[in-house]
Each structure stands twice: as C-alpha cells, then as structure tokens.
Amino acid sequence: MMSKKLFIETLGCAMNVRDSEHMIAELNAHEGYELTDKADEADLILVNTCSVRERPVHKLFSELGVFNKLKKEGAKIGVCGCTASHLGKDIIKRAPYVNFVLGARNVSKITDVLHRDKAVEIEIDYDESQFAFKDFRTSPYKAYINISIGCDKQCTFCIVPKTRGDEISIPPELIIAEVQKAADGGAKEIFLLGQNVNNYGRRFSGNEEKVNFTELLRRVSAVEGVERIRFTSPHPLHMDDEFIEEFARNPKICKSMHMPLQSGSSEILKAMKRGYTKEWFLNRAAKLRELVPNVSISTDIIVAFPGESEADFEDTLDVMRQVRFEQVFSFKYSPRPLTEAEGFTNTVDSEIGSHRLSTLQAYQDTILDSISASLLGQEVDVYFEELRSDGYVAGRSDNNVLVKVKGSEEWLGQTARVRIIDVSRSVQYGEIVA
Missing domain, CATH: 3.30.750.200 (Transcription Regulator spoIIAA)
Incomplete structure (x- = not known):
C-alpha cells in the first residue's frame, strides 16, 4: 500500500518547529504519513501558524487560498499553532475548505482531529506536559526539546499567554530521557525550548521534584553524548547570579545568550x-x-x-x-x-x-x-549541521557565529577548528585548520 503524504509549513519560533516535529511523529507512527515537500501531492496539508505579529496572521489566509487551489482531490487542510488558538472556528468560517483547527496547546490531539471534519480543538488549559510523543527530528545533528509549555507573564504587547495558556514545566526525568534518546541517536547539540526557560520549575502538573533551570542545565550536561547545550528564551528578570555563573563555567553550555x-x-x-x-x-x-x-x-x-x-x-x-x-x-x-x-x-x-x-x-x-x-583571522570551533547546495557546509561556533566552509557531508555532525577568512554581517566564511 502506498503511504499517505504530509506537507507541513511551519511559521514562527523554534517552539513551533518542535510542535511540527511532534505532529509529524504522531502522524507517521499512527497514520502512516510520510513527509513531502510538494503540497500538490500531499494527502494532508498542515499550516503551523504564529500570531506574535500581525503580518503572519494576514499571510495565513492568502496561503490557505493557495493551498486550496493546489491540493489534490480528497486532500485535507489543517491549521495548527498560535493563530489556530486565537481565531478557532473563525478560521473555518473564513476558509470553509479547512478541515480542522488545532491550537498550540493541543498538539497531541493531531491524530484525533484528522478524523473529525471541522473539528476545532483550542483549549489553552489542556495539559500535555506528560504526553510521550513519538520521535521525529528535522536534523539528526541537533535536537529541539521542550522543557515547558505556556507562559505566566502578562506583557501588555504579547498574545502568547492567550494562545499557549499558563506555564507548566515538563518533568525533569522526561526531559533527561528525551535528551538521552536524542544523544544516543547522534545529536550532539541539545536545544532547550520554553517561553521563559529560566523560569523552569515554577509549576509542575504533578507532584514533581522541585528543580530549577540551573539544576536542569547541570543534569542535561551530565548526559553522555551531549557536547553542546543551547536554550531559548531566557527572561532578563530571572537571570540571577546562580544562572549566569552556571552559564559561564559549564563548558557544554554554548556561549550565546x-x-x-x-x-x-x-x-x-x-x-x-x-x-x-x-x-x-x-x-x-x-x-x-x-x-x-x-x-x-x-x-x-x-x-x-x-x-x-x-x-x-x-x-x-x-x-x-x-x-x-x-x-x-x-x-x-x-x-x-x-x-x-x-x-x-x-x-x-x-x-x-x-x-x-x-x-x-x-x-x-x-x-x-x-x-x-x-572576526577576520580568528579561529573558532564549528559544529557542522547543514549541507548547502553551493558546495559548502555550514555550522555555528560555540558563541553562535554562523560559518560556511567548502566541504561535503563527511563534515556533518563533526566539530572542526576553522579560521575565518572572509566576513559579512550575517555569515562568515572559513577554512578548516589542519
């Protein structure tokens, strides 16, 4: 039997990227969907949306119109993410060809809404903090891992608490198990995700051991196979001395903030x-x-x-x-x-x-x-994770400088010493130092 094909467009932040990975994993494991990069051959088209700024919301409906014209007969369209959370059933009113709407706090329900036409699941108090998602990663070289969901801040400009709900920390043992699994699979870089990562531990949904973000960083760095740790976003309010000092002295934590x-x-x-x-x-x-x-x-x-x-x-x-x-x-x-x-x-x-x-x-x-x-003439250690089409491999230094060098896929997943030989605002060019 031919596998069904899934096309997914992800807008917005790294948390949306991880949510998309979760949906891909669930749809693959339970429904037999395989990814495609061609919307016109997909049996299911998902748009994972962002609502932090105005433009992506306006863009959504024009994108949906394009996908509706492109899609093959019988294909379904689903709208997910933060805009799904805040517009809900209005999306189906404005675009009646949309088959279901799935909010940012309801990712684990993807295989359920798929089979309920015009389903709208947008509860922002739904608790997924202990749901064990199946495994899928966009890159084998680095792993995005959620450590919390939602946000407790009340910033007057920000819609996120209204689309992702109250902040709940994911239990530390689940995070460490996921880190270990990613490291065993060859991911040397771990990217921890949360709306305010350094507020981690403020609230768990179960009776969990009280662990703060600094302690979580120590535990992640103790996992065998992990070479680099990044995270986003910390909140300036919670940048206490303990956190900054751990950031400074832990050699596995990348020096970009x-x-x-x-x-x-x-x-x-x-x-x-x-x-x-x-x-x-x-x-x-x-x-x-x-x-x-x-x-x-x-x-x-x-x-x-x-x-x-x-x-x-x-x-x-x-x-x-x-x-x-x-x-x-x-x-x-x-x-x-x-x-x-x-x-x-x-x-x-x-x-x-x-x-x-x-x-x-x-x-x-x-x-x-x-x-x-x-940076010109400096030497930096670069972890290569991306093959570019122009004969280059790209990666980042410990302190997040994007570097490209001439090379092939043999460098992917490797760290090498690189001398910077040409510079620009966004990307630096280097040569590997023998």
Whole structure:
C-alpha cells in the first residue's frame, strides 16, 4: 500500500518547529504519513501558524487560498499553532475548505482531529506536559526539546499567554530521557525550548521534584553524548547570579545568550509589564560580558510602543551602544488582539515608528560591521549541521557565529577548528585548520 503524504509549513519560533516535529511523529507512527515537500501531492496539508505579529496572521489566509487551489482531490487542510488558538472556528468560517483547527496547546490531539471534519480543538488549559510523543527530528545533528509549555507573564504587547495558556514545566526525568534518546541517536547539540526557560520549575502538573533551570542545565550536561547545550528564551528578570555563573563555567553550555530587551526605557518597560528596568538589564549584560568575554548576546526590540517618546527611543539606542548586541530582531509595534496594549490610546505615529525602526537597524548594522571585521583571522570551533547546495557546509561556533566552509557531508555532525577568512554581517566564511 502506498503511504499517505504530509506537507507541513511551519511559521514562527523554534517552539513551533518542535510542535511540527511532534505532529509529524504522531502522524507517521499512527497514520502512516510520510513527509513531502510538494503540497500538490500531499494527502494532508498542515499550516503551523504564529500570531506574535500581525503580518503572519494576514499571510495565513492568502496561503490557505493557495493551498486550496493546489491540493489534490480528497486532500485535507489543517491549521495548527498560535493563530489556530486565537481565531478557532473563525478560521473555518473564513476558509470553509479547512478541515480542522488545532491550537498550540493541543498538539497531541493531531491524530484525533484528522478524523473529525471541522473539528476545532483550542483549549489553552489542556495539559500535555506528560504526553510521550513519538520521535521525529528535522536534523539528526541537533535536537529541539521542550522543557515547558505556556507562559505566566502578562506583557501588555504579547498574545502568547492567550494562545499557549499558563506555564507548566515538563518533568525533569522526561526531559533527561528525551535528551538521552536524542544523544544516543547522534545529536550532539541539545536545544532547550520554553517561553521563559529560566523560569523552569515554577509549576509542575504533578507532584514533581522541585528543580530549577540551573539544576536542569547541570543534569542535561551530565548526559553522555551531549557536547553542546543551547536554550531559548531566557527572561532578563530571572537571570540571577546562580544562572549566569552556571552559564559561564559549564563548558557544554554554548556561549550565546538571547536576552529579549523589548525597550531600553524603564518607563516603557513598566508599561509593557516586563518586570525589570534598563539598569537591571545593563547589569545582567555586563555580568555576562565580564564572566564570558567571548559571549554573544542577541535580543528582541519593539520600537514605537504606545507612549514611546524620543527620549525613550534614545534609551533603547543607549542600551545598544553599551551592550553591542551580536544580533537584534527588531520590529515596529503592532497591536495584537487579546492584549492589554490593544486598548492603549497613546499610539505613536506610524511614520515616526518606521523612521525609528530604520534608525535602529542602521545603527545595528554599524555595530555588526565592527563585530564581523574583528572576526577576520580568528579561529573558532564549528559544529557542522547543514549541507548547502553551493558546495559548502555550514555550522555555528560555540558563541553562535554562523560559518560556511567548502566541504561535503563527511563534515556533518563533526566539530572542526576553522579560521575565518572572509566576513559579512550575517555569515562568515572559513577554512578548516589542519
């Protein structure tokens, strides 16, 4: 019998990537679906959505229209993820050819909704923290592993708590078992995922041993076969000294830290309900740079949040000046449904917001040019995980520098010493040092 084919489009964050892997695994194990990269030959088309910003939501319905025209006769279309959680049955009203809607907190129900036409499963208090998913990984060289689901923060700009529900930590023994399985399968790099990873352990659904994120990092690093550990996203509020010191001294933890700033203004941070000040953020970044001189720090920044003045924006630029981020994901504020800030009336003029965004991005480019120029001639250890079509293999250094070298698949899953011979803002070119 010919296997059924599954096409899946994943939008948004690393947690969505992992959710897609879970759905692929369940559909393969229980329903016999095999992946295809051609939507027109698929028996099932899934769109795993993101609702953090406005644009992906608008894009969803145009994408669905395209897939409806492309799909073969009898094929089903399912919408999953965060936009599924917040729009629910409205998706089927607007696109009646959609067969089912599956929210971000309901991934384990994929094989159930598949057989119920027009099914809508979007409970945000559904508890999947102890569900044992079947195994599938996009890459054999690194493993994404969820350590918590949901979010307890009340940031006024963010829809995530309304689409992923309250935060629940996955039991440590389940995480360690998954890490061991991934390492036994050849994954040397483990990527831990959660909305606020360093809030891990705050709430378990069962009577679990109380373990915090720092202790979890120690346990993951003790698993045989694990060579590198990455994680996203920590919250600046929970970056205590114990956490930063473990990050600094544990050789298996990669020396790159994502610290979502959002704004450099303490006033705006208060309006955003971020829970920290400009001074706290700068103090934590300075401690990181002091203990780990080669650390790379990335961040998220929103400009033109309601009430943001020129002075507030200058505060953001000042933090950029002081921290010198290696990577900045920057956006102009867009109001999201179900959030407190949607009702704020002190909005910033759109043109002013666009100007601030381009100013910030141009300034970050000058920082990146300086950082990349300093890499020329340096030697870094690169873990290769991707074969490129242009005769290169690509991987990342311990501190997250993306490096390409001429090479073939024999380097995949290997770590090599590389000298940087050509630089740019986004990717560096190197040669393997014999």
